[in-house]
Amino acid sequence: MYDFLIAPFVDFVFLRRALVATLAVALGCAPLGVLLTLRRMSLVGDALAHAVLPGVAVGFVVFGLSLPALSLGGFLAGVVVVLVAVWVSRYTDLKEDATFAAGYLVALAGGVLLISAHGTQLDLLHILFGNILAVDRVGLLLVAGVASLTLLGLAWGYRAFLLETFDPAFLQAVSRRGGWYQLCFLLLVVANLVAAFQVLGTLMAVGLMMLPAVSARLWHAMLPAQLLNASLQAMGAGYAGLLLSFHYDLPSGPVIILCAGALYLGSLWLAPQGWLGRWRARHVDFSGS
Amino acid sequence: MTQAFAAPCGSAAVAAPRTDSAVVTYRQLGLAHRGRIILRNIEGRVGRGSLTAVIGPNGAGKSTLMRATLGLLKPAHGEVICHVPRERIAYLAQQSQIDRQFPLSVLDCVMLGFWPAAKLWRRVGAAQREAALHALDAAGLLDFASRPIATLSSGQFQRMLFVRVQLQDADFIVLDEPFNAVDTATTALLLDVVDGWHREGRTVLAVLHDYQQVRTRFPQALCLGDGRLLGWGPAGEVLDSLTPAGPGAAASYA
Numbered sequence: 166m167y168d169f170l171i172a173p174f175v176d177f178v179f180l181r182r183a184l185v186a187t188l189a190v191a192l193g194c195a196p197l198g199v200l201l202t203l204r205r206m207s208l209v210g211d212a213l214a215h216a217v218l219p220g221v222a223v224g225f226v227v228f229g230l231s232l233p234a235l236s237l238g239g240f241l242a243g244v245v246v247v248l249v250a251v252w253v254s255r256y257t258d259l260k261e262d263a264t265f266a267a268g269y270l271v272a273l274a275g276g277v278l279l280i281s282a283h284g285t286q287l288d289l290l291h292i293l294f295g296n297i298l299a300v301d302r303v304g305l306l307l308v309a310g311v312a313s314l315t316l317l318g319l320a321w322g323y324r325a326f327l328l329e330t331f332d333p334a335f336l337q338a339v340s341r342r343g344g345w346y347q348l349c350f351l352l353l354v355v356a357n358l359v360a361a362f363q364v365l366g367t368l369m370a371v372g373l374m375m376l377p378a379v380s381a382r383l384w385h386a387m388l389p390a391q392l393l394n395a396s397l398q399a400m401g402a403g404y405a406g407l408l409l410s411f412h413y414d415l416p417s418g419p420v421i422i423l424c425a426g427a428l429y430l431g432s433l434w435l436a437p438q439g440w441l442g443r444w445r446a447r448h449v450d451f452s453g454s
Numbered sequence: 455m456t457q458a459f460a461a462p463c464g465s466a467a468v469a470a471p472r473t474d475s476a477v478v479t480y481r482q483l484g485l486a487h488r489g490r491i492i493l494r495n496i497e498g499r500v501g502r503g504s505l506t507a508v509i510g511p512n513g514a515g516k517s518t519l520m521r522a523t524l525g526l527l528k529p530a531h532g533e534v535i536c537h538v539p540r541e542r543i544a545y546l547a548q549q550s551q552i553d554r555q556f557p558l559s560v561l562d563c564v565m566l567g568f569w570p571a572a573k574l575w576r577r578v579g580a581a582q583r584e585a586a587l588h589a590l591d592a593a594g595l596l597d598f599a600s601r602p603i604a605t606l607s608s609g610q611f612q613r614m615l616f617v618r619v620q621l622q623d624a625d626f627i628v629l630d631e632p633f634n635a636v637d638t639a640t641t642a643l644l645l646d647v648v649d650g651w652h653r654e655g656r657t658v659l660a661v662l663h664d665y666q667q668v669r670t671r672f673p674q675a676l677c678l679g680d681g682r683l684l685g686w687g688p689a690g691e692v693l694d695s696l697t698p699a700g701p702g703a704a705a706s707y708a
Binding site: 203324325327328330331332334335337338339340341382385386387388391 | 524525526540541543544545547552553556557558559563566569570572573578602604622628
């Protein structure tokens, strides 16, 4: 048991680093994912994850596989897409999701082209699927920094983000800065996706954001509980995924996401809002007073 | 000081209420949407402490006018000045815009009413919680305090939103069709709450469809129709000047 569950992390530094990186990504992404699903923007998270690719590509072309360059490029690309989408939705009748969809497809295609023209197959795979076992000190600092910033930001702006999601008309009426909270939220999402891509790759960075969030909603009716549940599920999936990928020599990104997916399936069956809960609820006892 | 102004139809019966100070000033306000003119030549002042019903047929531009008043919509022509700072305004939008499935408890929802005053940095503590529970009790919703808002009926939901407005302690309250999809008992209760606000000296603008309600419970009425201001003054007078066919059919009146 110990050999399977704990020993790898004790024995190998790179695994310890990978674990810390994964847990940090989980802690940062999961609460944002809950808020994203509540805003009906689940697919926007996916689109944003792909939209950062051209920025990553440009960073790669200019600086090679340097993490700060890739991250900065990715973040800037994400910021541009967010600003364009918010601006377009404010001044036209197009909703944000339409612009994100349009933007990310163009961005993804551009990014893939750039990388395949200037790099090797391996580089492309690493960027698309992550290279968690190569997380170094700089990578760790980036990931931990973003996670801390996210948690602090959420704690500080909790009421504002809540209001902005729940009743945007109310917030707009009472505060001149209503639009800024939406922007800050989306920028936090971009930052987390960029931090996550070195762990999970751009294709699946959003997985740890959305899957635990969607699962958590099946368990709880209140937001604070959903936030906690999502974070725990994300951390659990990260831990389990790393372990399994180590023991069976598999790429860790997809295994982590599959673990999150397994938790989701389990929730669909066993959670109060899932099959079991609804089956129980159907058998209401009408006998007695 | 009488606020007499040239009404669009030239009738002297249309006059803004007597005011010592104004909460909102409309100056030749024109509002448009996608190139189509919704309202033009809106002129007048909403007096401090007034209780005004905003009436008119569907599509007359009542909600549009409310949104422009709150600064949520830019005027296409003229201007609208709100003399109350944003944090002192409470806005109850039409219910359809709020996410009723949101995982929030009733107590947490009404406590959001403290946000404009508290913003991000001031603590919303035990005293506010007590006040919120007290207000919920007065509205008959104390048993629902820790339950998700998704479990409330339409009437209970609307009562909860009124409690939130109460906790905001606002000087200027704008209600957009607050009694849609609400039963008569709840409507009567909420109208009492609005009366209470009026007695406390708060200014209230409410978009309404029930002209009987307006006649009996609202001192002032503002009538829109045909893309313009048809009347603004004591509710009885404004309603009497409307033809039986409806405000849109009134071309002129004595």
